[in-house]
Amino acid sequence: MKTMLLFLLVVPLLSSCGFKDMDKRFIVKAIGIDKSNDKDLPLHVSLKLAIPFSQIKPGQTNTFQFVSDDAKTIAEAVQHLKSKVDKELDFSQSKIIIFGKDLAEERLNRESIDWFLRRREIQGMTFMALGDPSAEQVLKVKPKSERLPGDSLFLSFDQEGTESSFIVTEYLFDFHRRLSEKGLDPYLPVIKPLNGTYLIDQVAVFDKEKMREVLxxxxxxxxxxxxxxxxxxxxxxxxxxxxxxxxxxxxxxxxxxxxxxxxxxxxxxxxxxxxxxxxxxxxxxxxxxxxxxxxxxxxxxxxxxxxxxxxxxxxxxxxxxxxxxxxxxxxxxxxxxxxxxxxxxxxxxxxxxxxxxxxxxxx
Missing domain, CATH: 3.30.300.210 (Nutrient germinant receptor protein C, domain 3)
Structure with missing residues (x-):
C-alpha cells in the first residue's frame, strides 16, 4: 500500500519524453553551408526539408521545402531557422552535407564540421561533398527522376543506383579523420547543377585548412x-x-x-x-x-x-x-x-x- 501511494505521488513529477508525431516534424534530408555576403554573419546555412506524405503515387514529384539563414555559427543559424518553419527540425535522416566552393577555398577545417560531429542525430556515415558554384544552388535542384528530396544524390554516392568510376564518395567520419591525421589529407567530390540534374565527375583535394585544387x-x-x-x-x-x-x-x-x-x-x-x-x-x-x-x-x-x-x-x-x-x-x-x-x-x-x-x- 505504501509502495502504491509513493508511486502515485511520483508520477505527476515525471517529465514527458518530448516525443512529437511525424506530422509535427520536418525531416532535414540535406544541409548546405556557404560563405555569405555579410561579414558579421559569415555563414549561409541552407536546409532541404522533406514534407511527409502518406503515399507515393506513380509519377508524383517529391515535395520539399527549402529554408536558409545567415549567422555567425551553424548552431545559431539552425536555431534561427526554427523560427521560419512551423514544425520541429529533425536531423536524424540527414544524409549529405555540402560545402560551397567559396567557403572551401577560404577555410574548411575541424571547426567547420564541429557542429555536425557533436549533434548525436547526425551519423558519421553522412556523405560529404563540395557544391560548385554553391551548396545552395545544388540543394535547390529538383531532378524529375527522384521520388524523395535528395534521393538522386544518395543513390549516386552509395553506388546503389549508378556506378561510375568518376564519382568519389566521402563520409563525415573519414573527412574528420583526414583533417588531423598526418600523412592523409582530405578530399570532397564536386557536385555541379546541370539542366535540372547533377554532374559529379570531379574531386577537390584539401590540405588541413582549405581546398587546394579541383582535379x-x-x-x-x-x-x-x-x-x-x-x-x-x-x-x-x-x-x-x-x-x-x-x-x-x-x-x-x-x-x-x-x-x-x-x-x-x-x-x-x-x-x-x-x-x-x-x-x-x-x-x-x-x-x-x-x-x-x-x-x-x-x-x-x-x-x-x-x-x-x-x-x-x-x-x-x-x-x-x-x-x-x-x-x-x-x-x-x-x-x-x-x-x-x-x-x-x-x-x-x-x-x-x-x-x-x-x-x-x-x-
Missing part, C-alpha cells in the same frame, strides 16, 4: 582507382597504331619506397588489372594481343604518374602515402619529419600489367 574528370578517375581501389572501370588507349577501350574487372596495386639515395628517393608502384575489350576501331587479332596490352600498359602508367606528380606538386597526400610510410617505420615523430622532406623529392615509377581476358561479345 579534372580524367584525373578524378585515376584518383578514385588509387584511393578506393575500385575494381570496375574503363580505360581507353589511343596511339598511332591502335585505338581501343578495356572494361576492367579486377584491379590492384602495391608500392615500395626506396630511400637508398637520400637526394633521390623513389616510389615504385606495380599495378595489375584484368579486363576485356569494350570498344575498338579495328578487329582484334589474337596474335597481336601482347602488342595491345603493351600499348595500354604504357598509356596507363603515364596517367598514374601524372596524377601522383600533380598531387605532389600541390603539396597534398589524399591517397595516404605518408600514412603508410609512418606505419611501416618505428621512430614515432621522426617518421613524419622524414616524410615531410622525402615526399617533395619523391620520384614516381609506375609499372602496369594488363591481362586481356577476351575481346568482348564479338566472335
Amino acid at each position: 579534372n574528370p580524367e584525373e578524378t578517375r585515376v584518383f578514385n582507382e588509387l584511393s578506393k581501389k575500385i575494381s570496375k572501370f574503363d580505360i581507353e588507349t589511343r596511339t598511332d597504331t591502335v585505338q581501343f577501350a578495356v572494361s576492367v574487372s579486377k584491379f590492384g596495386y602495391t608500392y615500395t619506397i626506396d630511400e637508398a639515395k637520400e637526394s633521390k628517393p623513389v616510389l615504385t608502384m606495380n599495378v595489375k588489372m584484368t579486363g576485356q575489350t569494350a570498344e575498338s576501331s579495328q578487329s582484334f587479332d589474337y596474335s597481336k594481343w601482347k602488342l595491345y596490352e603493351h600499348e595500354a600498359e604504357t598509356e596507363e602508367a603515364k596517367r598514374y604518374e601524372k596524377v601522383l606528380r600533380k598531387l605532389q606538386s600541390i603539396g597534398v597526400d589524399p591517397i595516404g602515402l605518408g600514412l603508410r610510410y609512418r606505419a611501416t617505420r618505428h621512430h614515432r615523430e621522426k617518421e613524419w619529419g622524414r616524410w615531410s622532406s622525402v615526399y617533395p623529392q619523391l620520384v614516381f615509377h609506375v609499372n602496369v600489367k594488363i591481362n586481356l581476358s577476351g575481346s568482348g561479345g564479338i566472335k
Whole structure:
C-alpha cells in the first residue's frame, strides 16, 4: 500500500519524453553551408526539408521545402531557422552535407564540421561533398527522376543506383579523420547543377585548412582507382597504331619506397588489372594481343604518374602515402619529419600489367 501511494505521488513529477508525431516534424534530408555576403554573419546555412506524405503515387514529384539563414555559427543559424518553419527540425535522416566552393577555398577545417560531429542525430556515415558554384544552388535542384528530396544524390554516392568510376564518395567520419591525421589529407567530390540534374565527375583535394585544387574528370578517375581501389572501370588507349577501350574487372596495386639515395628517393608502384575489350576501331587479332596490352600498359602508367606528380606538386597526400610510410617505420615523430622532406623529392615509377581476358561479345 505504501509502495502504491509513493508511486502515485511520483508520477505527476515525471517529465514527458518530448516525443512529437511525424506530422509535427520536418525531416532535414540535406544541409548546405556557404560563405555569405555579410561579414558579421559569415555563414549561409541552407536546409532541404522533406514534407511527409502518406503515399507515393506513380509519377508524383517529391515535395520539399527549402529554408536558409545567415549567422555567425551553424548552431545559431539552425536555431534561427526554427523560427521560419512551423514544425520541429529533425536531423536524424540527414544524409549529405555540402560545402560551397567559396567557403572551401577560404577555410574548411575541424571547426567547420564541429557542429555536425557533436549533434548525436547526425551519423558519421553522412556523405560529404563540395557544391560548385554553391551548396545552395545544388540543394535547390529538383531532378524529375527522384521520388524523395535528395534521393538522386544518395543513390549516386552509395553506388546503389549508378556506378561510375568518376564519382568519389566521402563520409563525415573519414573527412574528420583526414583533417588531423598526418600523412592523409582530405578530399570532397564536386557536385555541379546541370539542366535540372547533377554532374559529379570531379574531386577537390584539401590540405588541413582549405581546398587546394579541383582535379579534372580524367584525373578524378585515376584518383578514385588509387584511393578506393575500385575494381570496375574503363580505360581507353589511343596511339598511332591502335585505338581501343578495356572494361576492367579486377584491379590492384602495391608500392615500395626506396630511400637508398637520400637526394633521390623513389616510389615504385606495380599495378595489375584484368579486363576485356569494350570498344575498338579495328578487329582484334589474337596474335597481336601482347602488342595491345603493351600499348595500354604504357598509356596507363603515364596517367598514374601524372596524377601522383600533380598531387605532389600541390603539396597534398589524399591517397595516404605518408600514412603508410609512418606505419611501416618505428621512430614515432621522426617518421613524419622524414616524410615531410622525402615526399617533395619523391620520384614516381609506375609499372602496369594488363591481362586481356577476351575481346568482348564479338566472335
